Amino acid sequence: MKLRRISTAVAAAATLALVATGCGGGGDKGKDGDKIVIGIKFDQPGLGLKTQDGKYTGFDVDVARYVAKELGYPEDKIEFKQAPSAERENLISNGDVKFVAGTYSITDKRKARVDFAGPYFLAHQDLLVRADDTSITKATDLNNKKLCSVTGSTSAQNVKEKLAPEADLQTLGGYSECLNGLQNKTVDALTTDDSILAGYAAQKEHQGKFKLAGLKLSDENYGIGLKKGDKDLQGKINKALEKMKSDGSWEKAVKEHFGPANYKYEPAPEITEKG
Ligand code: GLU
Numbered sequence: 014m015k016l017r018r019i020s021t022a023v024a025a026a027a028t029l030a031l032v033a034t035g036c037g038g039g040g041d042k043g044k045d046g047d048k049i050v051i052g053i054k055f056d057q058p059g060l061g062l063k064t065q066d067g068k069y070t071g072f073d074v075d076v077a078r079y080v081a082k083e084l085g086y087p088e089d090k091i092e093f094k095q096a097p098s099a100e101r102e103n104l105i106s107n108g109d110v111k112f113v114a115g116t117y118s119i120t121d122k123r124k125a126r127v128d129f130a131g132p133y134f135l136a137h138q139d140l141l142v143r144a145d146d147t148s149i150t151k152a153t154d155l156n157n158k159k160l161c162s163v164t165g166s167t168s169a170q171n172v173k174e175k176l177a178p179e180a181d182l183q184t185l186g187g188y189s190e191c192l193n194g195l196q197n198k199t200v201d202a203l204t205t206d207d208s209i210l211a212g213y214a215a216q217k218e219h220q221g222k223f224k225l226a227g228l229k230l231s232d233e234n235y236g237i238g239l240k241k242g243d244k245d246l247q248g249k250i251n252k253a254l255e256k257m258k259s260d261g262s263w264e265k266a267v268k269e270h271f272g273p274a275n276y277k278y279e280p281a282p283e284i285t286e287k288g
Contacts, residue, residue, distance in 0.1 A: 049086040051077045052096030052104050052113035052238075056189040059212030059270045061115055069093050072208075072270040073235075076133055076254075077114040079262055080237065083253035097186055099165025102126040105238050112250065113238035116206060118167045119286060128243065129236030129286045130250035133263070135279040138168050138176075138230035139207035141214065141223050143195060149202050152230055155180040161191035161200040168205040171231055176204075188213070195223065206233050208276060215274035236286055244288040251284050 053073055054061030060071040074093070081091050096104055096115045104110045105127045116136070119129045142149050149158065155172070156179035162169035164184040172182055183200060185191055192213055194200035203210065207225060214223045237250050257263045258281050271278050 048090050048092050049081055049084065050092045050094050050110045051081060052094050052101060052110035052115055053077055054097075054115040054187075055095045056187050057116060057209050057212060058216055059274050059276070060209060063093075063095075070270075072134070072266050073114045073116065075262075075266040075270070076237075076257065077112075079257045079266075080112070080114070080250050080253040083256065084249060097165070098163045099186070101165070101238055105240055108240070111239070112246070116209060116233075117235055117238050118206075118233040119236040120167060123238070126241060127238045128241050128247055129238055130247045131236035131254055131284060131286055132234035132282045133237070133254045133257070134208070134235040134267075135282045136206035136208040136233040136235065137228075138171060138204060138233060139210055139228050140226040140230075141192075141195065141203040141210040142201065142226065143198075144222055144224050146201070146224075150226060151228065152176040155202060155204075157181065158201040159183065159199070161185060161194050161203050162205060163188055163191070166205060167231065167233060172204060176230060192219075204230075208271070208278070211271070211274040211276035215276075234282060234285075247286065247288060251287065254284060 053069065055063040057071065061069070061073045062071050063069055078088060078091065094104070094110055096110065096113050101113050101115065101117055102123060105113055119132055140149060140155070148154060155177035158180055160172060160177070160180040160182050162172060162182065162184055164186060169182065169184050172180055188203065188205055188209055191200065191203040195203050210225050213219060214225060239246050239250065263281050267278050
């Protein structure tokens with residue numbers, strides 16, 4: 014009798030532990046045991062970059078780490094997963110990641126599939142051209158020019174729908190692929206957020222090769238993408254973002270990551286994505 018009671022208690026405790034770590038929930042791959050899986054960009058210097066030695070660095074990475082810590086996951090419990098622009102909604106809704114912090118603009122179209130916390134940053138769409146190019150200074154100059162952007166991005170959609178519908182637009186999987194094209198002259202311009210473009214232009218191996226047009230073609234409010242309907246997580250992440258601003262960590266991170274690229278960042282935006 015006594016033995017049975019003990020084993021029941023043990024089983025109950027084990028069940029509780031499983032539920033607490035998320036293992037008992039079934040299918041929540043974004044929270045694998047005591048780890049948290051977070052989607053970021055791997056090829057965007059200043060924002061989300063996986064370095065040669067396998068480390069992760071950038072403003073989005075700092076935001077992701079800060080939020081994870083506030084959710085109870087220290088650095089060694091974070092697993093970063095690459096989240097290409099076109100895959101972000103899938104990764105979130107499939108439960109492959111708990112959240113995405115990867116230059117992820119809040120849009121109504123995306124909100125049909127995922128929810129956002131934030132925003133935590135405001136960028137603007139711009140153009141990157143070769144340093145010696147004087148033929149592209151405004152969006153309409155792109156018509157009949159070879160332009161590169163990324164599949165599933167707001168930048169590509171804006172070009173097609175309004176900025177330069179006649180541009181010869183090529184969409185690739187990541188912006189670093191577009192950059193190769195700009196370098197070897199298979200494309201004339203690369204378009205996406207100025208925050209991303211500034212990071213590429215400032216890279217040591219690119220210095221003096223490219224310039225930003227300096228156009229504010231759109232407002233891109235970066236949010237943290239999360240599973241649709243998870244109001245609890247949305248509230249917790251918003252709280253973490255507020256704290257990151259009020260304790261000075263936000264300012265420290267923008268200075269550290271955008272300072273070297275001489276990128277004039279906007280002040281931290283107000284949080285709008287609330288339950
Ligand atoms: N912020 C824009 C977007 O969410 C462009 C950058 C990106 O592709 O991540 O689509």
